[in-house]
Amino acid sequence: MTVETVWFVLCGFMLAAYVVLDGFDFGVGILHLVVARTDDERRCLLRSIGPVWDGNEVWLLAAGGSLFLAFPRLLATSFSGFYLPLIMVVWLLLFRALGIEMRHQIDNVLWKRFWDVAFSGASFLLAVFFGAALGNVIRGVSMGADGRFFAPLWTNFLVGDQTGILDWYTVLVGLAATTALAVHGGLWIVWRTDADLRQRAAQAVRFAWPLALFLGLLTMAATLWVQPQVLRNVSSYPWGALFPLAGFGALAYARWALGRGAFRPAFFGSTGYLVGMLASAAFGVYPMVLPARDAALSLTVTNASGDAHGLEVALWWWVPGLCLALSYFWFLYTRMPATFSASDEDAH
């Protein structure tokens, strides 16, 4: 295994960690207005992610920074090529953060309603955007001969050679991601709250789950059609089929566990689904890191990576850094209350 492939896996791991962790923050946001009806309930939902949302978001920055050092050409090409949606994502992250942190600062009905909508709306749009981003990476971009591209927000919504950010495929992936994260966030609420909140969240999950399953399967079928590399990889390495199998299995398990009242396993089931889907995507496009519609122009693990010495040396600090980071997460998550109740007094 070359050091470039090691970093492909590590960056994949960090992105997966981001999706799993900030994913439930987005999911809580998506369901926020629907599941939480009273002021106490809304405060409760925000408290349930309060201690961890910022740390969860840091995985995006850690992944971005690592992408920078390991695959500078990928970072430069994709970030400038996806310029508009990326900046919009940054703006949405701003609104989402404010939505969480501003709400409790002033005790006024209009203030709180505004930030509730900001939090929920931003979370929903972020799920759609990130899903569409993944779709763009899988589908491939209209790379120019000079190794650069610039994706307009849309072209003709067809998956052809002139691609835009939004076409039927990336919108599909965006919707699949949103329903998946709604399930994920819903299962977090079911696990970590009680009473009416838990009940309504369970209802929301029962509603969203078949949608997530259907859209997930549809996306998988569409992916096989849109990105030929996936089938090639599965034929050469049949064990790769385990990723989507395990993913959908985990999604099924999550629904079953919910029905049995096993809330923590249910949440880990939806975690398994997200990881399975992301691993499938990574496996499907490997060794490309940014496919191009003209396959010869694709960015790969080899042509987009940084110098080997830098990659090797970075492992020496990255591994201890990861251990430290995991210890903070363990410390924080184990100190959190087991249950957040809307009827908690002395809660901010």
Add this chain to the structure above:
Amino acid sequence: MDALVIHRLQFAFTAGYHYLYPQLTMGLALLIVIFKSLALFRDDEVAGQCARFWIKIFGVNFVMGVVTGIPMEFQFGTNWARFSEAAGGVIGQTLAMEGMFAFFLESAFLYLLLFQEERLGPRGHWGAAVAVFVGSWLSGYFIVCTNAFMQHPVGHAVDPDGTVRLVSLSAYLLNPWAWVEYTHTMIGSVVTASFVVCSVGSFYLLQSWHVEHARKFLRVAVPTGLIATVAVAFPTGDLQAKFVAEHQPVTFAAMEGLFDSAEGASIVLIGQPDMETLSLDNPVEVPKVLSFLTHRRWSSFIPGLKSFPQEDWPDNVPMLYYAYHIMVGLGTIFIAIMAVSAVLLAAGRLFASAWMLWILMLSLPFPYIANTAGWMTAELGRQPWLLHGIMRTADGSSINVSSGNVLFTLLGFMGLYAMLSVLFLLLASKVILAGPTPAEEAHA
């Protein structure tokens, strides 16, 4: 408007705006540790209440820093793609380290610091304050290390295709420019925090509000302010200028307004640079002092701007000159303010000196201006280089991003940040007007 100009404007605007928040975060993190240490180790109840008050301000300030900071990491790739592709293997190291080491630490303990004092107990809460302080100061180091590499590349090699690759991680991390820049920058942030704390304390004292707490604010922030305002000038500012003189002589000449080479060069106090005649209007100079400060010899030689090819000059000499002089001018005034305040404090007369309290109160915006001017000096001084001696700014931008698209995002940032300013001022004022006195006593 040329796309390059808008790329530069956007980075300058978003970075400059962002830094308004971390400079308070980092300096205040230290002051909070001081208040909490007094509370824990000297059983100082009032200091504990002061800590609680400043933690509230810290919380609002921190979230603004986070939301304005995220665009910065992305902006290397989005707006400076050619630079990122060439240098990512090196600067990606510290940008990734910042996420791994600093951000995880800060974010993990911030919530505990803001909301879990009771559950943690005094020692645990003190620990959380220390963790946030360490996290934020680590963050500063990684960013400064990245900038220091751009100013003074070390530990690298340049391939024939223009790729800059890492040769020695330790050389990169221990770049001497980074040490100097870091200490200077961090002490600059302590200057900001000290003045902010003094300003709020003076605001209270002048109206006889929260008198006990206000006095505590001043008793902590005047000594830290005195140490910081002196140290930011000497030795750190002095060292930084010496580094510039040695490794970036063009920049040095430009920022000092030295057009003509001289032995025994004068230091310019005031004077407007005229780029047509390449001279200063109505200069007030002190002979030989620049040579002495730079080389410790009254008659040492300092090359002037005219002795370098014009294509290597910073592209905005007057802006650089003013940024530098504003920073140094304010820095000198800060030392005077803190020195007089310290003398009055030691003599037990500060709290009754209305005129001094007025000065402290009104000083609040000026450290922000000085810190911003300092960063402008560094980055305008770096021009025309993006990576000094290796890549010019004009060759580093994302050429696939047209001017229309950058202008769209620049306007978007400006609008959003205007909104953030209003929110921040609203919430900070609310905390300040509520004051540090615990509710039960306030109503007594």
